[in-house]
Amino acid sequence: MYQNYTINQLCLPIDLEIKLEENDFAHAIVQFVDSIPDAVFLPYYQSMGRPQYHPRMLLSVILCAYIQGVYSGRQIQNMLIDSIRMRYLSQDQIPNFRTINRFRVHPIMNDILDHSFIQFRELLVQSGLISGSALYIDGTKIEADANKYSFVWKKSILKYKDNLDQKALENYQQMVETKILPELIDDLKDELSIEEIERIRQSLEEKEEQLIEAIDQTETVEERKLLRKEKSEVHKQKKQFDNFAQRKMRYEEQLVIMGVRNSFSKTDHDATFMRMKEDHMLNGQLKPGYNIQLATENQFALAYDCYPNPTDTRTFIPFLEKIESKIGLPENIVADAGYASEENYCYVLDETESTPIIPHQGYLKEKKRAHKQNQFHRDNWPYNELDDYYICPNQKRVVFSHYSQRKDRNGFVRNFKIYECEDCTGCPLRE
DSSP states (O other): OOOOOOTTSOOOOOOGGGGSOTTOHHHHHHHHHHTSOGGGTGGGOOSSSSOOOOHHHHHHHHHHHHHTTOOOHHHHHHHHHHOHHHHHHHTTOOOOHHHHHHHHTSTTHHHHHHHHHHHHHHHHHHTTSOOSSEEEEEEEEEEOSSOTTOEEEHHHHHHHHHHHHHHHHHHHHHHHHTTSSOOOOSSOOSSOOHHHHHHHHHHHHHHHHHHHHHHHHOOOHHHHHHHHHHHHHHHHHHHHHHHHHHHHHHHHHHHHHHTTOSEEESSOTTOEEEEOSOOTTSSOOEEEEEEEEEEEETTEEEEEEEESOSSSGGGHHHHHHHHHHHTOOOSEEEOOGGGOOHHHHHHHHHHSSOEEEOOOTTHHHHTSHHHHTOTTSGGGSOEETTTTEEEOTTSOEEEEEEEEEEEOTTOOEEEEEEEEESOOTTOTTOO
């Protein structure tokens, strides 16, 4: 005996929810999306035209597809037809793949993502899945979908720009000295601006037209010969200054795109060239990519951001500032030695109420036997705290001399204490 199976039999429509199990993750998606305030979705509302698909529905089906590893708009549309779970979340509405893709790139998605992480953390705390007492920060590099040979280097741009400025200034001064052009710039500086280069080019173009007219009106052979020679020089300079203007404009645009970075990709301006963890050729090749920072607790991602800096040290403070503005900082900030720097330690201790749990970069080395048995390392010397001096392996006192300061690339000032030995004359250990 078979179970009842009749495709052509008309059935009453029923709620698809009863076909889902109680522990199905679709219920968690509904609970999560419903917790996002209505004000977040208001910018998506339009009073004109046909009724829109509700943004909560679109967000729900996108999250459901992402959980199952589906990211294509067309495949999400197919899932809305085939999947009971997706049909329940969309309430039998089937938006077109174009609608799904437009929603994903809509400007309100930034606010939706920010509020999503806030509500996600609150639900985790309420469910007892996280304590909210610590954040575990780590980063990873993701390779960009860009040509790995489309690099633009800041040092090269600055070098080419300096050579261009020097050449343009020399050509202009030479033309003024030879009286090809009058002085067009009153306050001459070390370099010519794009507007000044364009003004010189226009003057050369006018000069060339005047020489052409003079050649046509002159009947003397020698005079025509001199005018043609002068016109040839003016035409040559005009082409050069036309090239100067285009190149200088391109260099300045590239420097604006680059910002504080040292490189970018021509096919993906947001990507920076950096070393990836996967180096299959073992040659340390730089590839365009992004530095993704994640803050987690109990394997739940609570915050994220994307940075162009290849090192984690310089992303730590801006990442914490973003987290503090969104969800606040917990009692403890946990990270690996890649985030260890005096600037980062000082920021957490002085600017926040959190405690940094970050080992310094020499922590593992200090635990090794070779380090502990190294008699020339300062950490292994006897120290007199009262008089502030060390005893070197030659049993001489190394006393405090003076304070010193150094400023790093980020402008952070580091303070150092300089110690000097009282007498190193004839020391048998110096060599």
